[in-house]
Amino acid sequence: MTDHPIRIAVIGSGPAGFYAAGHLLKESDGRFEVDMLERLPTPWGLVRSGVAPDHPKIKSVTRIYEKTAAHPRFRYFGNVSFGEHVGREDLLAHYHAIVYATGSPSDRPLGIPGEELHGSHAATDFVGWYNGHPDQCDLEIDLLSAERAVVIGNGNVALDVARMLVLAPSELAPTDTADHALEVLADSRVREVVVVGRRGPAQAAFTNPELLELGELSEADVIVDPAELDRALAVHDPAAEANATSRKNVEILKGYASRTPKGHAKRIVLRFLLSPTALLPDEEGRLGAVELVRNELVPAAGGALRAQASDERETIPAGLAFRAIGYRGIPLPGVPFDERGGVIPNAGGRVIDLETGEPVPGEYVVGWIKRGPSGVIGTNKKDAQETVDAMLADLLAAADGAAKHAPEAPDPTAVESLLRERQPELVTYAGWTEIDKHERALGEPAGRPRVKLTRIEEMLRVAASQSPSEESLEEVEAG
Ligand SMILES: Cc1cc2nc3c(=O)[nH]c(=O)nc-3n(C[C@H](O)[C@H](O)[C@H](O)COP(=O)(O)OP(=O)(O)OC[C@H]3O[C@@H](n4cnc5c(N)ncnc54)[C@H](O)[C@@H]3O)c2cc1C
Ligand SMILES: NC(=O)c1ccc[n+]([C@@H]2O[C@H](COP(=O)([O-])OP(=O)(O)OC[C@H]3O[C@@H](n4cnc5c(N)ncnc54)[C@H](OP(=O)(O)O)[C@@H]3O)[C@@H](O)[C@H]2O)c1
Incomplete structure (x- = not known):
């Protein structure tokens, strides 16, 4: 591997995306930088929007993901949808690899x-x-x-x-x-x-x-x-x-x-x-x-x-x-898709071109969109490890002169500018932290873990603010 940072885009912030990011940041000898793109302002995928509300302990798995998110070489770009705001070509121009972790939303x-x-x-x-x-x-x-x-x-x-x-x-x-x-x-x-x-x-x-x-x-x-x-x-x-x-x-x-x-x-x-x-x-x-x-x-x-x-x-x-x-998984524009299985075709996490049967350089997949909609949260950890191992093996091979994918502009500021240009209402991790604080504060008077914001506009308003909205707090306190 070369000494320059190796930049990875992870698409989707559910368990699979976070385990992949965590493995990369831990194992990469300080050279990997991970940007996570999520279509919602809020992270955690089905841990937030699937796991039943009467199972709060299960949701505490997010503490592990929070540690990954706090890593200095990790950035979160919420409210950015792959296929709408950015596409495969955009990302391949800026990253050494893309990891699809979009789950099975249908x-x-x-x-x-x-x-x-x-x-x-x-x-x-x-x-x-x-x-x-x-x-x-x-x-x-x-x-x-x-x-x-x-x-x-x-x-x-x-x-x-x-x-x-x-x-x-x-x-x-x-x-x-x-x-x-x-x-x-x-x-x-x-x-x-x-x-x-x-x-x-x-x-x-x-x-x-x-x-x-x-x-x-x-x-x-x-x-x-x-x-x-x-x-x-x-x-x-x-x-x-x-x-x-x-x-x-x-x-x-x-x-x-x-x-x-x-x-x-x-x-x-x-x-x-x-x-x-x-x-x-x-x-x-x-x-x-x-x-x-x-x-x-x-x-x-x-x-x-x-x-x-x-x-x-x-x-x-x-x-x-x-x-x-x-x-069921849904296809992502420009990315191979196996209609029958509702997954991105892959061999151990390497995306496979359906026509040639060969791995597509620089593209990987984890979680439900890799193996189909089954398995509990923990299943995605081992599954992400398999993909990260394949990626590391490819990047090592690239060091021997067999470069698989070389981005034109692997510059963190350039890609952030592009994302902000395409989605001016991009939500960073600091923005999510505001939403999180706000939701928890709303839940506290009733002894609830949080009161969820369900409208994107409201999430964006809170993400852009520096503290939980006093107005909403007063409303809750007033009953
Ligand atoms: C109803 C339900 C309850 C469950 N309860 C439990 C439980 O109690 N315990 C347990 O262990 N497991 C549970 N599971 C299983 C667990 O939720 C899954 O194993 C896990 O969430 C799969 O992780 P994932 O990251 O592949 O997908 P997801 O969690 O679905 O994450 C995918 C992420 O990708 C984002 N995304 C999708 N498309 C795009 C795009 N185009 N651009 C950017 N971002 C995108 C989504 O918004 C989402 O945040 C449950 C599953 C369901 C369906
Ligand atoms: N608390 C938790 O830990 C928790 C909570 C929720 C989800 N999860 C996990 O999330 C994953 C997904 O769960 P899931 O319940 O969506 O899927 P699942 O575990 O795959 O169950 C799907 C069920 O649907 C049935 N089925 C499929 N097609 C059918 C058809 N045409 N007609 C009638 N029945 C049909 C299947 O029957 P056949 O077996 O006959 O195909 C099976 O019983 C699982 O791994 C699950 O364990 C975990």
């Missing part, structure tokens, strides 16, 4: 009739709404017209959605749930949430603590039909039986099936072996029911069990449906 449709009905939502949107993501803050979630909601999917996002729908207002009040969502959730008339898996309990993607948590809710019973459980478990699944998480999930679910309900006002019903076939309208044209087909478990190629539809159908009356069947 949702997957079910592809069945009725998905567009009033009352049918992607979990992605609902999650963004209750977490105060600016893209979803105006979403209309009608919790007054329905007493039953169906959540489709058997992953942890499905459990987050189900839990958020039945938590008591007193349990939500001390959290950082967005204020607009707190109001709507407090008035909710939803009494039953049916969580539907297309396969069985042994094949569910839940993790044990999240499934256990359902059994400890203060205002909701958890209901599992023992006959349905037995039917699903009658099919032998060697892969699931060898998996400790699956075995424990089955044990937890058997425990729920044998429970006598406590008679709480709300309930979460866990159903299995059912796939939705249509969302049906009621007389007013809003969602009225979910039609499902009963599945059998049959062996698939590779030994796993897949769901195969039978002739048996069932209809669950419901005014709300949330599809929680996974997130």
Whole structure:
């Protein structure tokens, strides 16, 4: 490697982007400089806008990212969107490498009739709404017209959605749930949430603590039909039986099936072996029911069990449906994209040109946009290490005369000028710190970790100020 600074642009400030930045700054012998570009004024990706508000401890992982952000060779440029304010060519002119860490911000449709009905939502949107993501803050979630909601999917996002729908207002009040969502959730008339898996309990993607948590809710019973459980478990699944998480999930679910309900006002019903076939309208044209087909478990190629539809159908009356069947990556202009997988094609983090099958010099990828929308926060640490190792290996090879990518102007001031020219309302880390202080100050009187700002304009106003807005503080204090 040469002695001059090696300048890296990381696109996206979620866990993957921050782990990549942290690894680079730690391992580079003082030569790496990292600029992080984030489309929102606020950092942390899904740690801020995905992780459920009643799980505040998980969010404390941001303390690690704050240490990275405090590094003298790190800069944050928020409110700058790759593909809108800057493109690949702009960045390649200024940086030795780009690391894409843009996550999987979109949702997957079910592809069945009725998905567009009033009352049918992607979990992605609902999650963004209750977490105060600016893209979803105006979403209309009608919790007054329905007493039953169906959540489709058997992953942890499905459990987050189900839990958020039945938590008591007193349990939500001390959290950082967005204020607009707190109001709507407090008035909710939803009494039953049916969580539907297309396969069985042994094949569910839940993790044990999240499934256990359902059994400890203060205002909701958890209901599992023992006959349905037995039917699903009658099919032998060697892969699931060898998996400790699956075995424990089955044990937890058997425990729920044998429970006598406590008679709480709300309930979460866990159903299995059912796939939705249509969302049906009621007389007013809003969602009225979910039609499902009963599945059998049959062996698939590779030994796993897949769901195969039978002739048996069932209809669950419901005014709300949330599809929680996974997130999806979206393409970035000029960057290779694998439409099928919804990821940037890569080999161990090196972006691959789809036509040549060769690595694209100077371009790397980490996190969900690298490997798809699965894995917890910590998974992204090891994943980012793999990419950083590949990058270091390439840069070492470059020192032997095989330069892979040489930027024309690797000058930190030149790129900052360019970014400010393209986005005059750029938010630096100091600007984010103002937003953070402001949000915490707003939350403090009510014992909440923060009150989130949900509008970009408001974030920009606070980021530009030197101290939390007195006006807003007075408003909160006045109740
Ligand atoms: C609802 C939900 C709850 C979860 N809860 C937990 C949990 O409790 N515990 C746990 O361990 N894991 C949890 N996870 C998983 C965890 O959030 C992910 O593993 C992790 O966030 C993925 O990191 P990432 O950096 O790849 O993506 P993200 O966190 O999505 O970060 C991507 C970032 O890129 C930015 N970006 C996107 N496009 C652009 C662009 N064009 N220009 C600039 N910036 C851009 C986005 O704004 C975002 O900040 C949860 C996931 C979801 C969906
Ligand atoms: N508290 C936490 O730690 C936490 C909270 C939230 C999210 N996360 C993590 O974030 C990641 C993403 O979670 P996720 O829940 O979005 O995804 P996930 O874990 O991949 O679960 C997706 C679920 O959707 C089902 N599904 C997919 N397509 C379907 C279809 N067409 N019809 C019916 N069901 C369908 C899948 O069933 P099949 O198995 O049959 O495909 C699976 O049950 C996971 O790694 C998760 O652990 C963690």
